[in-house]
Amino acid sequence: MTLIDIDATTLSAQIASGTTTAEEAMRACLDRIEEVNGQVNAIVALRDADDLMAEARAADAAPRKGWLHGIPVTVKDLANAAGLPTSMGSPAVAGFVPRQDDLFVSRMRAAGAIFIGKTNTPEFGLGSHTVNPVHGPTRNPYDATRSAGGSSGGAAAALAAGMQWVCDGSDMMGSLRNPAGWNNVYGFRPSWGRVPGEPAGDVYLHPLSTSGPMGRSPSDLAHLLDILSGPDPRLPLSTPAPALAGSLETDLTGRKLGWLGDWGGAWPMEDGVIAHCETALRGFEDMGCEVIPLDPPFPAEELWEAWITLRSFAVAARVGPLYDDPAKRALLRDDAIWEVERGRAFTAPEIQRASTIRSRWFQASVAMFGKVDAVLSPTAQCWPFPVDQAHPTQIAGQQMDTYHRWMECVIPASLIGLPSAGVPAGLGPDGLPMGVQITGPLHGDLGVLQLAQGWHHATDWPSRAPALRGTS
Template structure:
């Protein structure tokens, strides 16, 4: 592995700005790394013309020669997730309906990354419409795990997580509705941060006043690198009316050092037996708790008194309602409906059957859930639980149809562990939790109180310094 791609993102930015590395050298290094590993894992798709990329990199070098820096990502190769639009690049959403579609404008997050100096050299692969926690689609195929290419990369930001783990990108963007940053981070031993709604503007979107579930956030190999990218992504934009305005926005990369002694950690585990877990996973995650104690935190068991089936049903209704609202026109077109995967059809049909009363009941149940989990923050500073219920599974599967002896009744029931944070609009960091008896990665969710994004990253940084799990590299890199 070459020295350039071995650098963390913060060190890479410093080296570029000190002109110890040229942007052309950096681009060539990451393209070479992609050439080496991408054929094995299929993480980065829709690669751009290399001559044009080198020309852009030379332009970045010329700007630095004139003492002009665009920002902390000056000269950084990036590959935006193939869900939100990028100007002048293909945006398929993993669907054959949109195969070859060239979009004309950047999503706000990509506008900001481009303005900070990033050079987009491809897209990262995602499942069709981001549905499901396994990255495969009929346009680009299956993305494979960075630690075992026979296994799933997770999803929906699977391409992003694998590209980061294998040093094909210094860090990457992703999005998260039902664990789409957290599941692939857990599966590939990297960090994925589900930000609070409004922390990063989610636009353009036709439902900017309702969009409360899908968020944009970073994936990285270190918490500090997460903070660097998040500092570029975050902040108010009037085109996203629910984005947060703050006169004292934190520099997420520079404010991570914090004394965590005495911090109270509530261990939620499998929610009192509610969540079926693959053998060895719960024990692997529980063993990682000792690293919070190394950081002199206080770890205790936590329990929430709530009907979790009520929570799940509210989630199903709100998710289907949202997905159907956006995608019903595709369903009503016979030719396009024939190209939708079964899970998309299921979500749309389910959503179209819901009444206004059904949706309002789900909103009330969601509100009740928020009050229940928010009450725990009177006793604890952070809540911790497994990020997934399974280890990376066979990449040839569509999704896990059972966990042990417990059959899954929907295509995403095996991902129920991510619902508590999403339904309460809480920030949640997936941090590496070590490796199971099968040698595959696991991840922990560190969940913070409402809008406490910086505090979650501070806790994640302290945990990472104590555990060291994130420094374990894929055997493919050796």
């Protein structure tokens, strides 16, 4: 096993003990990027190699800052890292170079990360397919003709291809879970408030998205999450966040897991997805868990109505200022314009109705988690689709009526801010990865990560089926 194959937890320990240096890690990282990034286009805005090697040597000579000390890290290109260009995948903002880190980025920097560049994302993170007019498409490391998912597709592909040890991502509509499943790695959407957003603009109305960790092991998720987490006094919805990394190992015997499958037939699924995930369920049973089928706990159409209303409302607030500038509007993708115009057209009673549905779903989820400890479902409704396709237009004979309807299976967690991990479930018959979501009750982050850790011990798919290894 080479340096690029170990997880971040192991690398951090080796740097701390002196058995590996930050300089060696940086050289391995840059060599791997040079070797394979041209095939997948996961990392963009890469900094000068000589400057990065100098920073790595300086890290070796400096006191240890934290768990990320000396580790090369990229930042998803929706977030600001001082001195690195932020494009958000859009020509409307490309070229902007921030002078200040976003809050969670500053926490990674304080923990010793060496920022080397950005990971690719769809324009404004819209849609679970990482392609944009600034940097082009990110390709799946398991099949370069296929999508890497999104919007954290660049991060997931970089992890799968061995170019990164741990990555940040963000998740509004499955953006940490879908690409994890499609790239055979792990992604974790934490409970709302655990990782605070930016203390700017409105901090009350739009809590749909959250930042979170991605890695090749749940231990990596927990360590990075501990760095990203914690309240900020400027953010009223941020919450206390006890450390998780030392508490993942536990006996899972007797944990009750509910299988939601296709939500009682409400979600169309491409052939083979449900069968593949149901095969994976046996692994949870082998861990001592009890897996029981669940009837749909809430009407799917009401969830979708609330979701697309509140999502468009939120996107309109975020992208609206660019839309209002005719020159910038001309550079926006059609889906962004659709979201803004749709979000601005809602009446106050329509927004209130969507929020009421969301509130009812939260109450129903409390009842559901009174019966099971967590629920399981696929990370996507289809296998990775062709990279030159904008999005799936049909699944199992059913037309997709929006650019994101094919990701309906991720919204139950997103709508009410539940913790949810995307864990790898191995490769399908065509060699394409698929994953399973493990979703827990609000603030049940530790329980979800413990299940993911047990799953990792039982399967370790990232090591069993690594992408692009042996490339020369």
